[in-house]
Amino acid sequence: MADFWNKLTIRQKLAITAWLFLAVPLVFYITIRFYPTFEAFYVSTLKWNLLGAKKAIGMKNYIKIFADEDFWLVLWNTIKYALVGVPVSMLIAFIIAYWLNEIDFGHDFIRAMYFIPFLTTAVAMAWVWRWFYQPLPIGYFNIMLSWVGIPQQPFLKSVTQGLYSIMAPAVWAGLGFQIVIFIAGIRAVPRSYFEAAEIDGAGRWQILREITLPALKPTIIFLTVVSTIGFLRIFDQVYTMSADSAGGPLNSTKPLVLMIYEFAFDEFKLGRASALTVILFLILLVVSLVQLWLMRKQK
Amino acid sequence: MKTWLKSAFALAIGGTSLVWSGLAQAVEIEYWQYTYASRVEAVDKLIESFEAANPGITVKHTHFPYADYRKKVAIAVSAGDGPDVVQLYYGWLNDYRDGGLIQPLSSSAFPHAKIEEEFFPMVGTMKVDGEYWGLPTAVRSLALFWNTDMFAEAGLSGPPETLDEFVDYAKKLTKTDSDGNYLSVGFAVDTDGQDHHWWREVLIRLYGGQPYSDDGKTVAYTSDAGAKALKFLTDFEASHKTGANGFMNRGQDAFAAGQAGMVLDGSFRISKFVKQDGLNFAISELPGHNGKRYNFSSYWVNGISSKADGEKKAAAEKFLQHLTSDAAMQLWLDTVGELPAKPAVALVDANKTHPLYGPFIRGLSYANATAFVSEKPQRQSLIDAYDMVVLQGADPAAALKKVAKAEQEVFDEFFED
Numbered sequence: 001m002a003d004f005w006n007k008l009t010i011r012q013k014l015a016i017t018a019w020l021f022l023a024v025p026l027v028f029y030i031t032i033r034f035y036p037t038f039e040a041f042y043v044s045t046l047k048w049n050l051l052g053a054k055k056a057i058g059m060k061n062y063i064k065i066f067a068d069e070d071f072w073l074v075l076w077n078t079i080k081y082a083l084v085g086v087p088v089s090m091l092i093a094f095i096i097a098y099w100l101n102e103i104d105f106g107h108d109f110i111r112a113m114y115f116i117p118f119l120t121t122a123v124a125m126a127w128v129w130r131w132f133y134q135p136l137p138i139g140y141f142n143i144m145l146s147w148v149g150i151p152q153q154p155f156l157k158s159v160t161q162g163l164y165s166i167m168a169p170a171v172w173a174g175l176g177f178q179i180v181i182f183i184a185g186i187r188a189v190p191r192s193y194f195e196a197a198e199i200d201g202a203g204r205w206q207i208l209r210e211i212t213l214p215a216l217k218p219t220i221i222f223l224t225v226v227s228t229i230g231f232l233r234i235f236d237q238v239y240t241m242s243a244d245s246a247g248g249p250l251n252s253t254k255p256l257v258l259m260i261y262e263f264a265f266d267e268f269k270l271g272r273a274s275a276l277t278v279i280l281f282l283i284l285l286v287v288s289l290v291q292l293w294l295m296r297k298q299k
Numbered sequence: 300m301k302t303w304l305k306s307a308f309a310l311a312i313g314g315t316s317l318v319w320s321g322l323a324q325a326v327e328i329e330y331w332q333y334t335y336a337s338r339v340e341a342v343d344k345l346i347e348s349f350e351a352a353n354p355g356i357t358v359k360h361t362h363f364p365y366a367d368y369r370k371k372v373a374i375a376v377s378a379g380d381g382p383d384v385v386q387l388y389y390g391w392l393n394d395y396r397d398g399g400l401i402q403p404l405s406s407s408a409f410p411h412a413k414i415e416e417e418f419f420p421m422v423g424t425m426k427v428d429g430e431y432w433g434l435p436t437a438v439r440s441l442a443l444f445w446n447t448d449m450f451a452e453a454g455l456s457g458p459p460e461t462l463d464e465f466v467d468y469a470k471k472l473t474k475t476d477s478d479g480n481y482l483s484v485g486f487a488v489d490t491d492g493q494d495h496h497w498w499r500e501v502l503i504r505l506y507g508g509q510p511y512s513d514d515g516k517t518v519a520y521t522s523d524a525g526a527k528a529l530k531f532l533t534d535f536e537a538s539h540k541t542g543a544n545g546f547m548n549r550g551q552d553a554f555a556a557g558q559a560g561m562v563l564d565g566s567f568r569i570s571k572f573v574k575q576d577g578l579n580f581a582i583s584e585l586p587g588h589n590g591k592r593y594n595f596s597s598y599w600v601n602g603i604s605s606k607a608d609g610e611k612k613a614a615a616e617k618f619l620q621h622l623t624s625d626a627a628m629q630l631w632l633d634t635v636g637e638l639p640a641k642p643a644v645a646l647v648d649a650n651k652t653h654p655l656y657g658p659f660i661r662g663l664s665y666a667n668a669t670a671f672v673s674e675k676p677q678r679q680s681l682i683d684a685y686d687m688v689v690l691q692g693a694d695p696a697a698a699l700k701k702v703a704k705a706e707q708e709v710f711d712e713f714f715e716d
Binding site (some may be wrong): 131135157 | 370395398478481545548683686
């Protein structure tokens with residue numbers, strides 16, 4: 001053994017050492033991540049209740065899913081979470097980051113305040129928001145509305161407002177992270193660009209449009225992808241805030257992940273749940289590929 | 300002196316060998332249930348008395364939050380781990396049986412004739428394919444909780460006896476501000492609570508229908524009676540304006556806060572309301588209609604998991620016998636507030652005329668238990684039908700037709716093999 005080791009070149013020794021260290025996460029990924037992922041593809045072709053016999057039924061799970069009108073509603077909900085949540089949260093985060101970058105007094109403190117919700121347990125936060133949304137006489141938002149003479153709103157109990165009411169705390173919780181990344185991005189732009197622009201007489205708006213935003217493109221792409229995936233996988237808030245954790249009323253707030261959870265752990269239909277997982281996986285894969293493509297164009 | 304020493308010595312040896320034989324036979328079985336303070340307390344007491352009577356057996360009591368309960372049991376048992384004796388909701392029986400989580404009770408330890416003679420008839424839903432799969436310690440029924448202070452303030456002297464009175468009283472008990480916002484509701488309707496049971500097993504029957512076909516394989520509530528019952532339930536929010544679904548989060552919370560005149564709930568809620576400062580309430584039987592009364596009963600059963608075999612199975616059977624003994628049932632009523640599952644224990648005068656438990660116990664005699672195939676999606680059908688009517692203005696009959704289709708699929712899928 002020692003002989004063998006001594007015969008190796010330094011390069012080979014380095015490679016072996018590196019692989020030894022890499023082996024630990026690799027084993028972890030293969031057994032905990034990749035294997036279950038491939039298993040999900042297989043299970044999606046079965047009728048299986050977690051315990052009894054597995055029955056191969058081919059593509060039946062997928063056919064049932066596509067024929068289920070609830071699936072299309074849920075898919076549309078999921079897309080709505082991302083389609084509205086991502087731009088809204090990024091716009092707010094950018095405005096805050098932009099102005100926060102301008103001030104020195106209390107900068108760290110304010111930034112920390114924005115970051116705290118990101119560190120808070122989603123479930124605890126969602127419960128507090130659930131209480132905020134209650135009707136009079138206990139719901140804080142409705143109490144505030146009544147002060148200014150606006151009639152009370154149903155919020156979580158409405159087919160139209162429910163989804164946005166649940167999205168709000170999700171946006172709020174993600175802001176801190178987005179702000180920090182934006183500030184880092186803004187600070188990474190060489191100061192000389194701004195100074196040169198100012199000497200040339202460019203206004204604040206012009207600097208923002210011509211220098212800051214183009215320089216932030218990689219940051220924006222990164223945040224878009226990360227938050228899109230985050231919103232497409234929204235679960236905690238819906239599970240906590242909708243009555244009976246059912247994604248209601250009338251499935252109007254139910255995202256794909258909650259539907260997967262219900263099939264798997266309320267009804268023990270593992271095959272159907274796996275098929276849905278595969279569908280979600282494909283959606284996320286497409287989102288990630290689009291990101292790679294955009295990043296490549298950047299160079 | 301010598302004889303004294305001799306006998307002491309003999310005793311000591313005898314004692315030691317007894318301990319040894321006890322150790323050699325020591326069997327540990329696991330018992331699982333969900334975390335609910337009074338249930339945990341009751342089971343701890345029952346384990347204590349069981350272990351005292353059966354020195355060779357120890358019982359490990361595990362409990363965790365309700366939200367994870369079903370999932371953890373399923374995963375643990377399928378991995379050959381987890382409980383030997385397990386508590387499950389009667390509506391989950393088919394899921395558990397289908398999943399191979401539990402085994403039938405042996406007829407030597409639990410003779411069928413004895414079960415059928417001693418327990419309330421509704422326990423019959425535990426007999427599937429000629430075998431019993433679990434037995435309850437306690438059963439539940441519904442009753443009407445009413446706030447006596449609010450009743451007095453509205454000039455009402457007693458509880459409503461009929462559905463018409465119920466509506467009338469709900470209107471009288473409701474208070475709103477000048478903008479029409481509820482300050483307190485007459486009837487705290489709550490579809491996530493017990494109201495879906497009320498609709499399914501009580502209201503539909505009061506209007507002359509039945510929720511499912513007799514063989515339990517077909518949805519039958521798309522009838523005129525079903526629609527009338529749904530209209531009755533949704534009218535409180537949609538037209539009588541005597542309350543909103545989920546007012547103050549849950550019906551029980553509104554009632555506990557003294558901001559609901561009436562709420563329907565089970566006897567297990569008594570302990571919560573009793574602890575509430577400043578809440579004065581009374582309990583009565585559910586209102587009837589055209590001289591008839593119905594009630595819904597449900598129960599949690601204890602089953603033996605498929606994992607238990609050999610001496611563990613024997614110990615599990617003994618523990619299950621202990622859990623379903625008359626003494627355990629009275630202890631459960633006194634500790635948890637759930638009703639004994641045997642008429643011989645439940646229907647004694649002290650229980651029947653009890654001011655808090657009495658109405659529930661009297662309700663048992665005209666109660667039906669739903670033979671659920673899968674409780675959660677079946678409950679969802681009423682929740683959805685309610686929302687369609689109240690939030691979207693749908694016609695009750697049309698809403699029921701829509702949810703019935705989804706629920707029938709649940710049945711068909713279950714019975715197809």
